Amino acid sequence: MRGRVARKAFALGSAGLIVLALAGCSQSTPEEEASQTNLKIVEKVQIDEQGAEVAASEGAAPADPAGDGNATCPPVSIAMAGALNGPDAALGINIKNGVQLAIDKHNAANPGCQVQLKPFDTEGDPQKATAIAPQIVDDQYTIGLVGPAFSGETKATGGVFDQAGLVATTASATNVTLSENGWKTFFRGLANDGVQGPAVANYLKNTLGHQKVCVVDDSTDYGLGLSQAVRDTLGPVADSACNISVKKGDKDFSAAVTQIKGAAPDSVFFGGYYAEAAPLVQQLRDGGFEGTFASADGTKDPEFVKQAGESSKGAVLACPCGPATGSFAEEYQQKFGQEAGTYSAEGYDLGTILVKGIDSGAITRPALLDFVRNYDGQGVARKYQWTPEGELTTTLIWIYDVQ
Secondary structure, eight states: OOOOHHHHHHHHHHHHHHHHHHHHTTTOOOOOOTOOOOOOEEEEEOOTSSBOOOOOOSSSOOTTTTTTTTOOOOSEEEEEEEOOOSTTTEEEEEEEEHHHHHHHHHHOOOTTOOEEEEEEEEEOOOOHHHHHHHHHOOOOEEEEEEESSSHHHHHHHHHHHHHOOOEEEESSOOOOOGSSOSSEEEEEEOOOOHHHHHHHHHHIIISSSSSSSEEESSSSSSHHHHHHHHHHHHHGGGEEEEEEOOOOOOOOOOOHHHHHHHHHOEEEESSSSHHHHHHHHHHHHTTTTTEEEEEEEOOOOOOHHHGGGGGGGGOOEEEOOOOHHHHHHHHHHHHHHOOOOOOHHHHHHHHHHHHHHHHTOOOOOHHHHHHHTTTTESSSEEEEETTTSSOBSSEEEEEEEOO
């Protein structure tokens, strides 16, 4: 992904104003609806690739970034790269905040080892990420990276980080092909769309019993890859009469709404981000569509509910991201004044892994890369252990509902 200033302020910021100005097809503005809704995204069930429920494991306690408090290290830094401004900024900010919490906890407990977080704003744009990547690798103090956040920007920069030997852990980029480039420094901190796509498709088809689904993608690397995995898994249930591609940045979906209404599907699956999902579902509801609106991790953020308002009610959202629980959820709320969002737990876990590596003495790029490559431990969101290609050895998907 993916493919992402506090969220309460952001709801009335640039993305909200863009939707307000441009979503002329809807009968009410997103902010008018949002002011009237108390809807929330709530975790429902954990599923496997067949869409079947899997009981959440009661695993070991998650790793603590504070460690034993006796760490010593020279000045080192961890970079974070992702959208911190722009229409998808909430997703990037969630990650940055998670990493920041892990580093702050570490630094408070370890006066002899102070790690700096250096955030880089890509706005989720591959071209901007390409310009930023050299700045990250040219900083001799930076020995690890959480990011990039979205699949397109990860695809555009992975070779740069690989050549520099800089471990690049993504909390959110889910395009399947990212682990197929031969990069030795790429580590994905969640399931990819080869798992997420079939899982949500089978959930719609097998668990919910839907017999006709319209699949819409946003033409990005993330949206195309995810939607294709959904279409392939749905087979004939994916109605070819409403196989639709829109563009990132679109706000008028009238043509797609007309096509979907003509097909009269049980559900619509959208592969893309919340900035487009919100006006799309609003226009679908205003146009009379009463079926299920489904999407995935790019949409699973409170901004989707804020911007879509009551139109988001009943939406089914898949995500390889785990819900925030326990002390992590409490500490995040206390520090940032808001609930942990999509990828916050992944950002925290990946930040924790990197500082644990630093505490172990891995204070160079080759040493930290080796530490991550051989890591095996429990986090807040899941267990983390990677294959040689940088994929997790165990992957499950969560289904969330808007209610």
